[in-house]
Amino acid sequence: MPELPEVEFARRSLVRWFDGRRLVRAESDPTVRTFRADEASVPHAVAAKKFDRLTGTLERAERRGKYLMLAFSDGNGVVAHLGMTGKFVKRPAGQAVNWSRARFVLDTTEVIHFSDPRMFGRIEPMAARALRENAAIVALGRDPLVDGLTTAQLREAVGPSKQDLKVALMDQGRITGLGNIHAAEALFRAKLHPGRLPGSLSDAEWEALKVGIDASLAFALELQQGHDDIEYVEEPNAKNPFLIYGHEGEPCRVCTSTVARFDQGGRSTFFCPACQVAPRGERKPAPKKVGAKKSPATKKKPTKQAAHPSTKPSKKRS
Secondary structure: OOOHHHHHHHHHHHHHHHOOOOEEEEEEOOOOOOEOOOOOOOOHHHHHHHHHOOOEOEEEEEEEOOEEEEEEOOOEEEEEEOOOOOEEEEEOOOOEEOOEEEEEEEOOOOEEEEEOOOOOOEEEEEEHHHHHHOHHHHOOOEOOOOOOOOHHHHHHHHOOOOOOHHHHHOOOOOEOOOOHHHHHHHHHHHOOOOOOOHHHOOHHHHHHHHHHHHHHHHHHHHHOOOOOOOOOOOOOOOOOOOOOOOOOOOEOOOOOOEOEEEEEOOEEEEEOOOOOOOOOOOOOOOOOOHHHOOOOOOOOOOOOOOOEEOOOOOOOOO
16 A cells, blocks of 8 residues: 555655646546545545646645645646555556546646555545645644654654654554555664653654654655656565565574564554563563465455556647
């Protein structure tokens, strides 16, 4: 599932692809649930028509947490969330793209597709001036990259929570951008058990956690350097570059103990029982047996759909 680094990769890619280019046409698939509006009662097809009106140059591309905010020179914009499987890809006109839900047609005739097999992603068209006032954006907590994150700010945001530490880190209203992968990675780097209570952490442990978050995000961003397309770890045959996430039953990279998994907040949590020990008296969920191993993210197989061909070349504008 795309988290802060993956969405930041999408933002940087869009900035690069739109640089010096003009959006001559936006196209939607009005039959899918991708297109939304603030009011749940607004039909997807109505929101899709608003998307189709986008034109002009990309004036601003911002990210907050897992959300993108794109503002165009015609005064319109979109708030976009990649969901669980969504990604932006650029292809030549006429090249087929699986699960293409939305398309930006450039004046070069190239097409930027929003491909989303499971359709948990969303695109919400609105006036460019209203992007930062969108309810979903306003509700987000501190962004480690956009706002910066000190140890004191991390403790202030997460410390009061009565939830397990990993679950609290994934609360987008506290710290935005961390999901199941990078919360687990940060905790492993900090040598903190995911089931710890935030209020039990010492000053040194809060500092270690802050360093772990920074290192996890920096590592993931570095992975994408020099690439035009992104591959998610949950995709079939994808490599797993992470230290702890998805490595149940394998040797820990630090101590060689066996990596374990347990269910936490409805998600799989991966940790090393030797490196991430829970202090006595605190909750310590029992790891699942290795024989009961399941994939990092339980996926429903996408409905088979024919690849959507890239839009036919349009007349280039100066």
